[in-house]
Amino acid sequence: MNLATINIAAILPTLVLSVVGIVVMVAEPFVGEQKKSNLGWLAFAGTLAAMLSLVPMANNRGQWYSNLWIVDDYDVFLDFIFLLIAAITILTSMDFLRREELNHPEFYSLLLFATAGMLMMAASNELVMVFLGLEILSIATYVMAGFRRADLKSNESALKYFLLGSFSSAFFLYGIALIFGATGSTNLLAIADALRSSKIQISLVSLSAALILIALCFKVAVAPFHVWTPDVYEGAPTPVTGFMSVGPKAAGFAVLFRVFLTAFPSIEDRWGSAIWMVAALTMILGNVIAVVQPNIKRMLAYSSIAHAGYVAVAFAATSDRGVSAALFYLLAYSLMNLGAFAMVTIISRKEDKLVNVTDYAGLGSKRPGLAAVLSLFMLSLAGVPGTAGFAGKFFIFRAALESRLVWLAIIGVVTTVISFYYYLSVIVQMYMREPHDEFSDVRLCGSLKFALVISAAGTLYLGLLPTRVLDWTTTAALR
Amino acid sequence: MIPASWFLILSAVLFLIGVLGFFLKRNIIALLLSVEIMLNAVNLTFVVFSNQHRQISGQIFVFFVLVVAAAEAAVGLALVIAMFRNRESLNVDRSNLLKW
Numbered sequence: 156m157n158l159a160t161i162n163i164a165a166i167l168p169t170l171v172l173s174v175v176g177i178v179v180m181v182a183e184p185f186v187g188e189q190k191k192s193n194l195g196w197l198a199f200a201g202t203l204a205a206m207l208s209l210v211p212m213a214n215n216r217g218q219w220y221s222n223l224w225i226v227d228d229y230d231v232f233l234d235f236i237f238l239l240i241a242a243i244t245i246l247t248s249m250d251f252l253r254r255e256e257l258n259h260p261e262f263y264s265l266l267l268f269a270t271a272g273m274l275m276m277a278a279s280n281e282l283v284m285v286f287l288g289l290e291i292l293s294i295a296t297y298v299m300a301g302f303r304r305a306d307l308k309s310n311e312s313a314l315k316y317f318l319l320g321s322f323s324s325a326f327f328l329y330g331i332a333l334i335f336g337a338t339g340s341t342n343l344l345a346i347a348d349a350l351r352s353s354k355i356q357i358s359l360v361s362l363s364a365a366l367i368l369i370a371l372c373f374k375v376a377v378a379p380f381h382v383w384t385p386d387v388y389e390g391a392p393t394p395v396t397g398f399m400s401v402g403p404k405a406a407g408f409a410v411l412f413r414v415f416l417t418a419f420p421s422i423e424d425r426w427g428s429a430i431w432m433v434a435a436l437t438m439i440l441g442n443v444i445a446v447v448q449p450n451i452k453r454m455l456a457y458s459s460i461a462h463a464g465y466v467a468v469a470f471a472a473t474s475d476r477g478v479s480a481a482l483f484y485l486l487a488y489s490l491m492n493l494g495a496f497a498m499v500t501i502i503s504r505k506e507d508k509l510v511n512v513t514d515y516a517g518l519g520s521k522r523p524g525l526a527a528v529l530s531l532f533m534l535s536l537a538g539v540p541g542t543a544g545f546a547g548k549f550f551i552f553r554a555a556l557e558s559r560l561v562w563l564a565i566i567g568v569v570t571t572v573i574s575f576y577y578y579l580s581v582i583v584q585m586y587m588r589e590p591h592d593e594f595s596d597v598r599l600c601g602s603l604k605f606a607l608v609i610s611a612a613g614t615l616y617l618g619l620l621p622t623r624v625l626d627w628t629t630t631a632a633l634r
Numbered sequence: 635m636i637p638a639s640w641f642l643i644l645s646a647v648l649f650l651i652g653v654l655g656f657f658l659k660r661n662i663i664a665l666l667l668s669v670e671i672m673l674n675a676v677n678l679t680f681v682v683f684s685n686q687h688r689q690i691s692g693q694i695f696v697f698f699v700l701v702v703a704a705a706e707a708a709v710g711l712a713l714v715i716a717m718f719r720n721r722e723s724l725n726v727d728r729s730n731l732l733k734w
Binding site: 286294297306307308311314317321324328332333339 | 665698716
């Protein structure tokens, strides 16, 4: 075996992110206290540079580095989502870190490393590579969740995330070991080839597929593996919660689709029904429990569980249409949810004091601009026509009906109706309740405005003119 | 020679011990150790299968797992120390600020 040919262009975005992350970390001690947020802008420039370097990467399609690394349209589209998530999160957290007196630029390095891990997960063609990407993402996110070091809630959130995350990683790894034993390889295409031949111990393969499925379900937080989510999301610093609710979820789904539709399609009769049940249970539990949450971060945590359920419906469809709908939904959900969390960051004020839904009373009369933007995100999360959420749900349910998953589509529509209740209750608070707060200390600096503009514009664009992006996701769908 | 299946059974048992320990123990350090036992059970499985298939790659994965486990332990212990400074307890049952 000869050494792998080195192709820098194929890994350029990951490389850019890692290098900028290291530069930020090394530069930190040399930068004065007042100029620390400049490093945030450097990290932001890094995500933009990585986005530009998607172009040379897209021109290097194929498998690289001994078939460990795959570049295809699916990978490029997901990388675009991940980099967008990272860019918006950096913009949201700059003001937050200053406000909370946590202005340590290591935060941006961790965020960039986590994003590099997500890019690795989307591009890997090998289970061990997936594991490495997953761990790079997870370890950086554990630290970010506990970034407010002196706060007990943040400690507890990080510790819970860490314990359950490493527990599920062990399951994932055991699944890899068993599939390695059954097929003699960890390459996804080689596994798929081996499974098509008949001399395979099917029980061992099923067990390993089940272990991998359980571990990834933990990461994307679908029921019944969702119990950690509300606690972790509530305790983590708000911009980190926004990142965790979209980034690791999108990366986890990227891996689920890639692994199960590339390596395990021949044993679909064994895992198809499990996905069906997971999707149904997740939609019901997430939406119903979200109704009774007084804390908006917990409410959005249950809503993120529910949205993972909708993506799982697209997964259960196991068709190209389903994958393309899921990709579209991941982009739409990332934009609207990051926007909603940016608003929560603004309203919650110092030390996350005001995080109840009732704290939003009268925002519509005091700060009409902010209320209008938050209403847009809430309507989009609920799935009102004209917003990204509606287009995403429409494509998912259409894909489900085409794959004859009528019941899943019905459950999806009914739970969407339930979700209107808790999303609209925020809007009711803002416009129809008397204000008991002047909202005079709500500050809006340039970077936050920028983040809100990007996510609001994206939400509207995907809702009103979805065809161009849908064409892109259709070419990006696997197989 | 000892058949490979014995090693596989041993590693499955070790993995189960880790899982049970994770659910039954209440001390955070013990939970960390349970996860380490699970990871080492996986390592044993990798080595056995690598030997069975005559493929060196399985043994190389073990190094990846070891490195990741070390990184994870470093972060985990840092989180435990941060927690202990604020609360002076390592019992997970007392971590109950966040709940429904």
